[in-house]
Amino acid sequence: MVCGIAAVTMPKPSFSLRAEQSSALDLSADATSGLASHSRRDFVFVVNPKGANGRTGKEWKKLLPYLRTRLGGHCNICESITSGPSHAMDITREAIREGADAVIAVGGDGTLHEVVNGFFWAGNLVPSLDRRPEHSTALGLIPLGTGSDFARTFGWKNDPYEAVERIVRGFKSKLDVGIITGQSGEQHFFINVADIHLSAKAGYYASKFKRFGNLCYVFGALRAFIGHTNWDLKVKVNGGEWEVFHKVTALCIGNAKFFGGGMKITPTADPSSGNLEVVILQDFKWYDFVLKLHKLYKGTHLSERNVSSRSHHQHCHYHTSSLRSSLPLPPLLQ
Numbered sequence: 001m002v003c004g005i006a007a008v009t010m011p012k013p014s015f016s017l018r019a020e021q022s023s024a025l026d027l028s029a030d031a032t033s034g035l036a037s038h039s040r041r042d043f044v045f046v047v048n049p050k051g052a053n054g055r056t057g058k059e060w061k062k063l064l065p066y067l068r069t070r071l072g073g074h075c076n077i078c079e080s081i082t083s084g085p086s087h088a089m090d091i092t093r094e095a096i097r098e099g100a101d102a103v104i105a106v107g108g109d110g111t112l113h114e115v116v117n118g119f120f121w122a123g124n125l126v127p128s129l130d131r132r133p134e135h136s137t138a139l140g141l142i143p144l145g146t147g148s149d150f151a152r153t154f155g156w157k158n159d160p161y162e163a164v165e166r167i168v169r170g171f172k173s174k175l176d177v178g179i180i181t182g183q184s185g186e187q188h189f190f191i192n193v194a195d196i197h198l199s200a201k202a203g204y205y206a207s208k209f210k211r212f213g214n215l216c217y218v219f220g221a222l223r224a225f226i227g228h229t230n231w232d233l234k235v236k237v238n239g240g241e242w243e244v245f246h247k248v249t250a251l252c253i254g255n256a257k258f259f260g261g262g263m264k265i266t267p268t269a270d271p272s273s274g275n276l277e278v279v280i281l282q283d284f285k286w287y288d289f290v291l292k293l294h295k296l297y298k299g300t301h302l303s304e305r306n307v308s309s310r311s312h313h314q315h316c317h318y319h320t321s322s323l324r325s326s327l328p329l330p331p332l333l334q
């Protein structure tokens with residue numbers, strides 16, 4: 001299945017974005033019948049102790065005895081604490097190679113994103129040394145971050161005890177994975193929302209304000225508006241004609257619905273539909289952002305005059321080209 005999105009800056013291409021549906025990942029620990037009916041499994045919990053301004057580490061310590069009680073009878077629980085950015089990727093790759101049955105991200109969207117990228121190496125799924133044909137490693141999540149936006153699409157709260165119960169129940173679902181191909185051909189994988197221009201800058205600045213909880217994303221966006229210039233963007237779908245979008249503030253590619261601590265930016269996205277939803281915000285000033293913030297949270301912004309939305313199906317290729325030649329910030333992948 002191929003659902004592709006590509007963005008290229010012009011006239012001198014400075015980076016390229018290509019998002020496509022890759023092989024589906026499983027979102028939880030087991031198939032349909034819960035854990036009890038299966039032999040002992042290896043579950044690796046990848047914990048970011050610094051998530052949510054340090055709350056993740058504290059909550060995890062409290063959660064661990066409960067986790068052992070609920071899962072320890074059926075699973076080998078391996079706790080792996082990250083030491084810094086990107087470490088979750090290495091832990092995940094190692095766990096998959098060693099034949100883990102599930103790798104479970106414990107933290108926010110940044111940690112989840114790193115774990116997802118750890119499922120891949122050089123553009124392919126990391127192979128397992130476990131040669132059983134039916135064996136695969138599932139992706140799991142205990143949402144314990146600041147925004148925990150990916151979890152919102154499923155209606156999951158930042159409640160680790162509920163998350164443990166979901167894992168115990170063994171509910172499993174297929175999940176689409178988007179692929180961004182950088183200018184030098186390197187690939188990044190995303191399951192939530194990938195975005196460029198203002199919102200990507202906002203995500204960067206939000207990381208400086210995490211002590212304010214979810215509000216960090218609003219502060220980050222307001223900070224990002226300082227010195228921000230909207231661009232004219234050309235868009236081409238499936239090799240068709242170029243279409244110009246004037247004064248683009250942000251282009252957001254949603255596999256799931258939420259970013260920015262609960263903003264329902266791509267409200268019709270569904271991570272198991274095989275489609276990606278692209279939302280383009282145009283000519284937003286900081287005060288538009290403030291005035292329309294409630295609509296962004298509710299997901300009712302699509303009816304606004306300067307917001308457009310498209311859903312892209314399998315085998316769709318989507319190119320954008322900036323009319324400016326300057327290098328934009330790289331996309332933020334959540």
Ligand SMILES: Nc1ncnc2c1ncn2[C@@H]1O[C@H](COP(=O)(O)OP(=O)(O)OP(=O)(O)O)[C@@H](O)[C@H]1O
Binds near residue numbers: 149210
């Ligand atoms: N030990 C560590 N020390 C410092 N930073 C870390 C460590 N481990 C992971 N990180 C980084 O912390 C970043 C943010 O973590 P995470 O997403 O879990 O929490 P958050 O930012 O509070 O939540 P959200 O992204 O949902 O708002 C990750 O992208 C990761 O690169």
